[in-house]
Amino acid sequence: MITVSVYRTKEEISGFIVEGHSGYAEEGLDIVCASVSILSYTVLNSINLVAGIEPEDISYEVDEDIGLMSVRTLKNNDKTDVIYRSFVVGIELLLADYSQYITLKFEEV
Template sequence: MITITIYRTKDIINGFIVEGHSGFAEEGSDIVCASVSILSYTAINSINLVAGVDPEFIIYDVDENIGLMSLRTLVNNDKTDVIYRNFMVGIELLLEDYSDYITLKFEEV
């Protein structure tokens, strides 16, 4: 099961963590893991390339062996908000068909 935790302060999203493997299919054929991965990697890269947040204000970690990807931004703007909300929409759409493999929760920080 993949557990996704969205970190927010009031209504401002400032990061997320993705943990685990879905178990939907074997490695290399798992469309659920691949979908979550592409949403996560796109968010991480977009924070810098689209939202213009300097790398020194982006904290992230990736460990594919244990199935971990985390992202936190120390600076947020309108574009980071759109990127985080886009990530969340993608995850919510996946939940519609794959809720046995993904859990989404929110944590106030």
Template sequence: MITIEIHKIENQYSGFLSSGHAGYADDGYDIICAAVSVLTVNTINSIETFTGDPFSVRQEDGLVELVLEGTVSEKTSLLLDSMILGLQEIQNSYGNEYIELIFKEV
């Protein structure tokens, strides 16, 4: 199962942590893992390209973590909202046994 924690501090995004594997299909053929990877990595790339918001990233096998530093712009919030919408659509289409979204105040 892929678990994605969306982190907020005082109702402002502070980052996310995506970990695990969906287990929907064999490695290299798992469309849920591929979709989650595209959404999370594209969101990070978009924040870097289209905003000036500082952040750090950690990527390992089966793990992507974004930590936002300081005040988050409206653009970054919108990009994260878009990522969450995509993740929720995956969850709605394929079920809770493959992907779990957790919203966490940190």
């Protein structure tokens, strides 16, 4: 199962961690895992390329072997908020059809 934990304060989302493998299908054919991965990588790249957050203000870790991606921003702006919220919408849409393979939780920081 993939666990998605979103870090937020009352004002904003500041990051997330994705852990695990969905188990939906074998490696290379797992559409659930691929969907979560593309959403996660899009956030990571958009924070810099769209929101203009400098790399030194982005903390991230990726370990594809264990199914881990962690992203935290040290500085946020209106664009990072939209990017993170779009990520949550994407995960919620996946949950509508694949809730047995993904969990979503929010952690106050």
